Amino acid sequence: xxxxxxxxxxxxxxxxxxxxxxxxxxxxxxxxxxxxxxxxxxxxxxxxxxxxxxxxxxxxxxxxxxxxxxxxxxxxxxxxxxxxxxxxxxxxxxxxxxxxxxxxxxxxxxxxxxxxxxxxxxxxxxxxxxxxxxxxxxxxxxxxxxxxxxxxxxxxxxxxxxxxxxxxxxxxxxxxxxxxxxxxxxxxxxxxxxxxxxxxxxxxxxxxxxxxxxxxxxxxxxxxxxxxxxxxxxxxxxxxxxxxxxxxxxxxxxxxxxxxxxxxxxxxxxxxxxxxxxxxxxxxxxxxxxxxxxxxxxxxxxxxxxxxxxxxxxxxxxxxxxxxxxxxxxxxxxxxxxxxxxxxxxxxxxx
Amino acid sequence: xxxxxxxxxxxxxxxxxxxxxxxxxxxxxxxxxxxxxxxxxxxxxxxxxxxxxxxxxxxxxxxxxxxxxxxxxxxxxxxxxxxxxxxxxxxxxxxxxxxxxxxxxxxxxxxxxxxxxxxxxxxxxxxxxxxxxxxxxxxxxxxxxxxxxxxxxxxxxxxxxxxxxxxxxxxxxxxxx
Ligand SMILES: [Zn+2]
Ligand SMILES: [Zn+2]
Numbered sequence: 001x002x003x004x005x006x007x008x009x010x011x012x013x014x015x016x017x018x019x020x021x022x023x024x025x026x027x028x029x030x031x032x033x034x035x036x037x038x039x040x041x042x043x044x045x046x047x048x049x050x051x052x053x054x055x056x057x058x059x060x061x062x063x064x065x066x067x068x069x070x071x072x073x074x075x076x077x078x079x080x081x082x083x084x085x086x087x088x089x090x091x092x093x094x095x096x097x098x099x100x101x102x103x104x105x106x107x108x109x110x111x112x113x114x115x116x117x118x119x120x121x122x123x124x125x126x127x128x129x130x131x132x133x134x135x136x137x138x139x140x141x142x143x144x145x146x147x148x149x150x151x152x153x154x155x156x157x158x159x160x161x162x163x164x165x166x167x168x169x170x171x172x173x174x175x176x177x178x179x180x181x182x183x184x185x186x187x188x189x190x191x192x193x194x195x196x197x198x199x200x201x202x203x204x205x206x207x208x209x210x211x212x213x214x215x216x217x218x219x220x221x222x223x224x225x226x227x228x229x230x231x232x233x234x235x236x237x238x239x240x241x242x243x244x245x246x247x248x249x250x251x252x253x254x255x256x257x258x259x260x261x262x263x264x265x266x267x268x269x270x271x272x273x274x275x276x277x278x279x280x281x282x283x284x285x286x287x288x289x290x291x292x293x294x295x296x297x298x299x300x301x302x303x304x305x306x307x308x309x310x311x312x313x314x315x316x317x318x319x320x321x322x323x324x325x326x327x328x329x330x331x332x333x334x335x336x337x338x339x340x341x342x343x344x345x346x347x348x349x350x351x
Numbered sequence: 352x353x354x355x356x357x358x359x360x361x362x363x364x365x366x367x368x369x370x371x372x373x374x375x376x377x378x379x380x381x382x383x384x385x386x387x388x389x390x391x392x393x394x395x396x397x398x399x400x401x402x403x404x405x406x407x408x409x410x411x412x413x414x415x416x417x418x419x420x421x422x423x424x425x426x427x428x429x430x431x432x433x434x435x436x437x438x439x440x441x442x443x444x445x446x447x448x449x450x451x452x453x454x455x456x457x458x459x460x461x462x463x464x465x466x467x468x469x470x471x472x473x474x475x476x477x478x479x480x481x482x483x484x485x486x487x488x489x490x491x492x493x494x495x496x497x498x499x500x501x502x503x504x505x506x507x508x509x510x511x512x513x514x515x516x517x518x519x520x521x522x523x524x525x526x527x528x
Contacts (some may be wrong), residue, residue, distance in 0.1 A: 035446065037446060039445075040429075040430045040444055040445040041430075041442070041443060041444055041445055041446075043432075043440070043442045043443065043444050044430050044431075044432065044444040044445070117442070139473070142473075143476065146475050146476060146477055147477070150477065151475050152446035153474070153475050154446070154449060154450075154470075155470070155482060156468075156469055156470065157449055157460075157469075157470055158470025158472060158473075159470075159473075160443075160446045160449050162442045162443055163441055163442050163443075164441075164443070164456065164459060164460060164463060165441075165463055167449075167460070167470075168464070168467075168470045168471075168472060169470070169472040169473060171472070199465050223463075223464045223465050223467065224464065225460060225463075225464040225467045225468070225469075225470060226464050226465070226466075226467020226468065226469060226470070226471055227467070227471055227472070228471050228472045228473075229472050229473055231471075232472075329357055329359070330356075330357055330382050330383060
C-alpha cells in the first residue's frame with residue numbers, strides 16, 4: 001500500500017477487458033459531485049478549509065473503506081501525470097487544486113478526488129458496460145460518507161455544486177466505447193448530432209476535436225438536474241445498446257461486403273505494431289483499433305482482447321517516462337512506445 | 352517562441368487555459384501539442400466547458416444588461432461572490448450562492464438542463480426525513496389520481512389509507528424538525 005504501487009501497477013481492474021459487452025464497451029465510469037454544507041466551494045475557499053476537508057473525508061472513509069490517501073503536494077509532476085493517464089485523477093486536480101488529494105482503492109476502481117472543482121468527486125470505474133452496478137457502488141460510498149458529513153443539499157436544486165452544470169444529482173455517468181465499424185462505414189458523423197439531441201454528449205476522449213483516436217468515444221449524460229439517477233443511467237444505457245447494435249451491423253456488413261479489404265487492413269496494422277521501431281500516438285491508436293477489431297472478428301487469435309484497453313493507457317507520455325525513469329523527448333517516446341507495443345504483442349503470442 | 356514542452360522546436364500552436372477564472376497561455380510545437388492533447392483537453396471539462404459556459408451566459412442579453420445595471424453590489428453575503436464574477440467563471444463560491452442568485456439562476460438552469468429547474472433524484476438520508484415522506488406522498492397521490500381515473504376504486508381506498516398514514520408521520524416529522 002503505497003504511492004509507488006499506484007504509479008507502478010500497470011493495469012487497474014477496470015482495464016482488464018472483461019465485463020459485459022466488452023467486445024464493444026471498454027469501461028463504465030460513474031462520478032458523483034458532492035460538497036460539504038458549511039465550507040465554501042474550492043472556487044474561493046482558503047487553505048485551512050481545504051485542509052479540513054481532506055482530514056474529514058479521510059476520517060469518514062477510513063473506517064469502512066480501505067483507501068489510500070494521496071496528497072497532490074507530495075507527488076512529482078510525472079507521478080501526477082501517470083495518475084491522470086490512468087483516469088484516477090483529473091488534470092485540474094493535478095495542476096491547480098489547493099490542497100488537492102485523492103483517495104484511491106487498491107483495485108483502482110474507486111477514486112475520490114478531494115478539493116477538485118467540488119469538495120468531493122466520488123468516482124467508480126468498471127470494465128465493460130455496468131452502469132447500474134457502478135452507480136450502486138458510488139451510491140454505497142456516498143451513503144457511507146453521508147453518515148458523518150453534512151452535504152450541501154437543497155430541496156429544490158438537489159446536491160449543490162460549484163458549477164451549475166453539475167447541480168441536482170451531481171451525477172456524470174460515462175461509457176467508453178470502441179466503434180471502428182461505425183467509423184469505417186462513415187456513420188459517426190450522422191450519429192453524433194442525433195445523440196446530442198437526446199441530452200447526451202459524445203466525444204473522442206483521445207485526440208482533439210471531432211477526430212477520435214483509436215475510434216474510441218466517450219458517451220455521457222449532460223443533464224444532471226430534473227431527472228432521477230435511475231432515469232439518467234437508463235437513458236444513457238439505451239443509447240449505448242442502440243450504438244452496440246449498429247456497430248454490430250456495421251461489422252457484419254463490412255465482413256460481408258469487404259472481407260478481404262478488412263482482413264488486409266487488420267493484418268497490415270498488426271504488421272506495423274509487431275515490427276515498428278518508432279510509432280507516434282496517432283498511428284499507434286489507429287493500428288491498435290484495427291488489431292482489436294481483428295481479435296473481435298476472429299481474424300487474429302492468441303492475443304488478448306485487453307491489448308487495446310491496456311496499451312491505450314500505458315503508451316501515453318507519462319507512463320513511458322515513468323518507466324524510462326525520467327523525461328523523454330517526443331522522438332525518444334516514439335521509440336519506447338514501439339518497444340512497449342512489440343513486447344506486449346509477443347508476450348501474448350507465446351502464452 | 353520555443354515550444355514549452357520539448358524546448359526544441361518553434362511553437363506553432365498556442366492555447367488559453369482557464370482554471371478558476373485564471374488564464375494561462377501555453378505554447379507548443381505541433382508534435383508536442385498533439386502528444387499533450389489528451390492530457391490537457393481530454394478527461395476534464397474545465398477547458399472547453401468554461402468557455403462554453405461564459406459564452407452561454409453572456410450571449411443572453413438579459414443577464415449582461417441586468418448585471419451591469421446592478422453593478423457590483425449584487426453578491427452572496429456568505430462568500431462575497433458577485434453575479435458578474437459568476438458569469439465570467441461559470442462557478443459559484445458556496446452553497447448559499449444558489450439562494451442568493453436564485454431568481455437569476457432559474458433561466459440559466461433551464462438552458463443547461465433541458466428546461467429542468469427542480470431536483471428529482473437522490474435525497475441525503477440524514478437531512479431528508481421529511482423530504483423522503485413528501486416524495487412518497489407525492490408518488491401516492493399520483494397513484495391515487497390514476498386509480499380514480501381508471502375507476503379502480505377499491506385499490507384507491509387502500510392508497511388513500513396509505514396517504515393518511517404518511518401524512519400522519521409527516522406532521523410528526525414537521526414538529527420535530
Ligand atoms: Zn515541442
Ligand atoms: Zn456564496
